[in-house]
Amino acid sequence: MAQCKNNSNSIKMEGGSPLCGSVRIQGSKNATLPIMAACLLIPDKCTLRGCPDITDVACMGRLLESTGAVVETKASHFQTGIDIGINAGSISSCRLPSRYVKAMRSSVILMGALLGRVGEAYVDYPGGCVIGERPIDWHLSGLEKLGAQIWTEGSRIHAYVDELKGACVNLPFPSVGATQNIILAAATAKGTTVIKNAAREPEVTVLCDFLNKAGADIVLPESFWTEGRLIINGVPLSRLHAAVFDMIPDRIVAGTYMFAAMAAGGNINLENVPIEQLCSVCAIITKMGGSVVCNPERKTLAISVPERDKLKNMDFVETDVYPGFPTDLQSPLMAAAAIAKGELTIKESIFSSRFKIAEELRRMGADISINGDTAVIRGAAALTGRNVIAHELRGGAALAIAGLAASGITTVSDISYINRGYQDIVGDLRCLGAKISYE
Numbered sequence: 001m002a003q004c005k006n007n008s009n010s011i012k013m014e015g016g017s018p019l020c021g022s023v024r025i026q027g028s029k030n031a032t033l034p035i036m037a038a039c040l041l042i043p044d045k046c047t048l049r050g051c052p053d054i055t056d057v058a059c060m061g062r063l064l065e066s067t068g069a070v071v072e073t074k075a076s077h078f079q080t081g082i083d084i085g086i087n088a089g090s091i092s093s094c095r096l097p098s099r100y101v102k103a104m105r106s107s108v109i110l111m112g113a114l115l116g117r118v119g120e121a122y123v124d125y126p127g128g129c130v131i132g133e134r135p136i137d138w139h140l141s142g143l144e145k146l147g148a149q150i151w152t153e154g155s156r157i158h159a160y161v162d163e164l165k166g167a168c169v170n171l172p173f174p175s176v177g178a179t180q181n182i183i184l185a186a187a188t189a190k191g192t193t194v195i196k197n198a199a200r201e202p203e204v205t206v207l208c209d210f211l212n213k214a215g216a217d218i219v220l221p222e223s224f225w226t227e228g229r230l231i232i233n234g235v236p237l238s239r240l241h242a243a244v245f246d247m248i249p250d251r252i253v254a255g256t257y258m259f260a261a262m263a264a265g266g267n268i269n270l271e272n273v274p275i276e277q278l279c280s281v282c283a284i285i286t287k288m289g290g291s292v293v294c295n296p297e298r299k300t301l302a303i304s305v306p307e308r309d310k311l312k313n314m315d316f317v318e319t320d321v322y323p324g325f326p327t328d329l330q331s332p333l334m335a336a337a338a339i340a341k342g343e344l345t346i347k348e349s350i351f352s353s354r355f356k357i358a359e360e361l362r363r364m365g366a367d368i369s370i371n372g373d374t375a376v377i378r379g380a381a382a383l384t385g386r387n388v389i390a391h392e393l394r395g396g397a398a399l400a401i402a403g404l405a406a407s408g409i410t411t412v413s414d415i416s417y418i419n420r421g422y423q424d425i426v427g428d429l430r431c432l433g434a435k436i437s438y439e
């Protein structure tokens with residue numbers, strides 16, 4: 001149970017002790033948001049079980065409600081999170097309120113769903129984390145390929161189509177969001193859409209699974225896994241129907257806690273872990289000297305770091321599209337690398353400005369230099385507790401990891417960023433034995 005999370009602006013922790021305990025991993029944020037958007041396409045009630053109770057999910061709920069959909073949440077029958085009922089039986093508006101669109105970049109994928117459902121969408125240019133340039137040009141050109149007319153009215157985007165028609169969309173880069181947006185628009189388009197160079201992240205395949213369960217006809221051929229070829233055979237809207245769907249666990253939250261164990265030392269067990277999605281992370285942890293034991297049947301993963309003084313950095317890690325090392329875990333890795341021996345070079349290949357955490361980590365004693373898309377972490381630093389500020393979601397969580405590794409008290413403020421993606425980071429880390437509380 002979150003302790004006063006909603007009224008808190010900061011978290012405080014006393015670092016320096018190893019972690020020990022078990023925690024169940026929440027449902028995936030990045031899978032839940034597009035699947036909630038997909039519910040707009042379906043003129044019937046869908047139930048999404050085991051979703052994370054986070055502010056981005058609440059924001060997507062408000063956006064759906066603004067269209068006339070009915071959104072109900074209740075505590076999940078799973079051990080954590082919420083079940084969300086979404087009934088988009090009648091849609092009365094395609095104008096999304098600026099306040100919520102600007103709060104969250106993933107609001108842009110509602111364009112594809114609204115075009116599919118009512119043929120029109122008004123949205124602002126979306127907001128999101130401060131992690132560099134995040135254009136939406138491939139979203140817009142993909143929707144245009146399917147026949148949408150798109151123009152700008154002040155700071156708003158207006159999209160309109162009489163009838164979406166299947167097309168071949170060749171993405172310049174396998175963008176997760178653009179792939180999802182095009183899938184949503186293509187699901188009820190007339191004819192077949194082929195996306196070439198589609199993103200292969202689990203958050204894309206699970207969106208296809210959900211839509212197929214609700215009556216869509218999306219095919220992932222062998223060539224999807226090798227070259228990102230995705231086939232969407234459009235079906236009439238009337239073919240889509242109610243579905244109950246169990247959310248997948250959050251690979252990024254699991255990875256965050258794996259790096260917390262590396263930074264603080266100890267033995268932790270994670271339950272409800274998408275093990276097969278974390279191969280790149282397990283490989284790095286093992287190479288750094290941590291021990292990982294997976295039980296795929298029980299979906300559990302144990303990490304043991306008996307002597308964290310013996311951890312050593314790999315020479316080089318580059319973020320990459322799935323199944324490569326995820327950009328969302330780059331900051332948690334940086335926090336753990338600060339205390340391991342040796343020098344790690346991280347190349348950030350996905351986003352242009354994702355090293356904001358480095359400055360805060362330096363204030364805690366880390367030795368990090370940044371040059372463009374590359375960070376060099378000279379490890380074996382003795383981190384010291386400080387007052388630090390979260391500037392974005394994953395960087396904020398990484399500061400909590402650094403605080404657990406540091407001697408003395410660390411306070412991380414502006415935790416609203418962290419609450420966007422972690423339903424109860426304090427509760428979870430307490431289950432793992434951390435001395436941490438909301439302030």
Ligand code: UD1
Nearest residue numbers: 030106133134135136137138139175176177178328350351
């Ligand atoms: C999603 C995830 C985010 C993760 C990212 C990469 C969600 C809600 N967010 O973000 O957590 O970090 O995937 O795994 O699922 N780009 C363009 N033009 C476009 C679209 C993207 O230039 O129209 C660029 C982006 O600026 C970025 C790269 O493509 O440099 C990858 O972005 P993308 O895969 O689209 O990430 P998101 O879907 O925004």
